[in-house]
């Protein structure tokens with residue numbers, strides 16, 4: 670029988686306190702317990718970046734992170750970044766450059782770019798490519814994603 674513990678954390682600025690099984694992933698916790706389905710299940714083994722969230726502002730793969738490890742943490746998901754009513758500049762440029770096709774990879778990619786541009790507002794092309802190397806897109810061929818990232822430099 671799995672053990673459970675009380676988890677207290679902040680997600681998108683809101684405090685939560687929930688009972689979670691020891692083996693529950695952060696991704697399942699966010700999606701199923703909190704209903705935040707913007708973070709996606711892709712590979713579930715840490716290879717694709719679809720599940721990326723920000724933990725204390727740093728990108729983290731939620732599929733290979735245990736929810737219980739997040740005690741006291743502050744997490745940002747794509748829902749906390751912006752939406753149709755008030756998109757973040759990175760999201761705005763994704764839209765303008767048509768950098769999403771199926772959109773499955775988009776939340777994770779937007780989050781790594783948001784973290785990059787916060788820490789380095791004028792990243793080099795090679796730095797942008799290096800950061801995007803953690804996230805797989807099966808649709809776009811990356812050209813438009815790179816265009817959106819370049820366009821967001823200076824605007825984020």
Ligand code: FES
Nearest residue numbers: 711712713718732
């Ligand atoms: S779903 Fe987490 S890295 Fe692929």
Ligand code: FES
Nearest residue numbers: 770771806807808
């Ligand atoms: S837009 Fe479909 S996986 Fe990236």
